[in-house]
Amino acid sequence: MDLDLGQLRALAAVVDAGTLEAGARHLHITTSAVSQRLRALEQATGRVLLVRSRPVRPTASGERVLQLARQVSLLVADTTAALGGAADDEPGRGGADDGRWVRPPVLPIAVNADSLATWVLPALAHLAGPEAEVCLDLRREDQSYTARLLRDGSVVGAITSDAEVVPGCSVQPLGALRYLAVATPEVVDRWFADGVTGEALRRAPVVVFDRDDELQDVWLAARASAAGAGERLDPPRHHVPASIDFSEAVKLGWGWALLPQAHASGDLASGRLVQLDEAPVDVPLYWQQWKLRSPALDAVASALVTAARAALVPIS
Template sequence: MSKLDYKLLEALSAVIKDQSFERAAGTLCITQSAVSQRIKALEQQLAQPVLIRSQPIKTTKLGKQLLRHYYQVVQLEADLMPQVMPDTPESPLTLHIATNADSLATWLIPAIAPIIKQHLIEVNLLIADETHTVDMLRDGQAFGAIGSQNTPVKGCQLTELGELDYILVASPEFIERYFSEGINKHSLRQAPGIAFDHKDNMHIRFVHEHFGLSEGDYPLHAVRSSEAFVAMAKHGAAYCLIAELQIQEELAKGELVHIFKQAKITESLYWHHWVLLKGIYKKISNAIISHGRQVLGTPNV
């Protein structure tokens, strides 16, 4: 019976993480040709492809399964080695976490910072819309994901964190320019808004539900940063649908104004993670659950 060669899986992981065979070679301290040979050997052993050589480079369904397995083996090894070889110099352990931008901008860093300061770890934060972060867990790119999906991924565990309220805001300058006669279908056709990216349908959903406008009926910036949402709104360049938690200070100072108090969007957030967690992985997971529930309003049980 054939067994998996973990050097081959390590090469697969490096190519996906670095998005380049050349950079993966540098990470692994081998030649680019050797990386290609390891990927080829893995595909020959399994008689099917593990990579989709596109831009960005992606894994096949089998490749995703292999990466999930490899990352869990790395986790178990990292937890075991200090016990069996206590004198071995500690090397950084990379933890891949998928998160929505709003959690990153508000509460995630304070949740994990104490653990990062205590241990030699590297955190790779993968940012996507909250409806798509779990795809990164499913694909093997992350060991855990903060997202809005309320059903568990196969082989993973789900914990409710709480809720984020999203409200529509703009600066006084913007309101004077575009909404002096109120916010309505006509004024929205002229006023630029902001979405996270082309996969972010929260803004589009909100405007369609309350004003009957479809995507393309009004100008919409694409900005992949929650902080930039706030900056653009404060500078009068756009209005936006943003997590109320993130702009409490701006609302208090009058730099941003809640422009449609009749409605908001409440998004429930969940922490999805591997079922078997040990060591640093478990500490990070527990910190995310504890702090997330404290900030988002779900009691720890």
């Protein structure tokens, strides 16, 4: 099977952008040219690779070819950097520097929201700063679901709570992100004056990140069992899908929630927040990436692993 680099780039651009038109703008070619490249790629593979919905999405076969497209793109960028020049067929290369400037490779990475809001950005700052070695395309997703983005070819690496190795990937333990169940004194006085009972947990409003956020429910199930409540507890819920705003909602008294220790520690010390339960909840995190020898990808992995040693607690 003979696959063309331009066709692979067209597939990745369209999936990332969501439409053929947006993918064409990214590649600085016409929509018709993108369509022709995609048809040629489907003819070469003998498979339908895209569902032409809005946004477009890859088929099962398309996910495999998309993974190849990203791997090839990363290898081309690494080789270009090693040669110290710009690829002839890449838009935006060359010009005033006569080809000596090298566009950094783009690395799509899946990161859970709380890691993104606490330790990941400082960890990667030296790679993405003024002397940028890479361009980072961070995809925010719950840690329970980031691994699926590796499987479908959307990203080249992911911070995930899944220790099971994704086929074609390697895995390294990072540590555990520690959470504390907290609320304002006013919420505690209103709902938990008689303690963290099953009845209190059934009635007290809880703040959750989004519909994929299961952390509060895991804690609820454990507390309900300890409190002797035999049924699943389903308290009133506020959804606040942004980490800093989520923390602020808890601090404003919207309800109780589990916050990363880094977000809660200062307010616990000042008395603005109090803990509902002394026992922390530790969510283990792992770094998974494709088994691909890439200096750019390895640099990201090294930065994350090093930072995680200081930011996270050991996995028990």
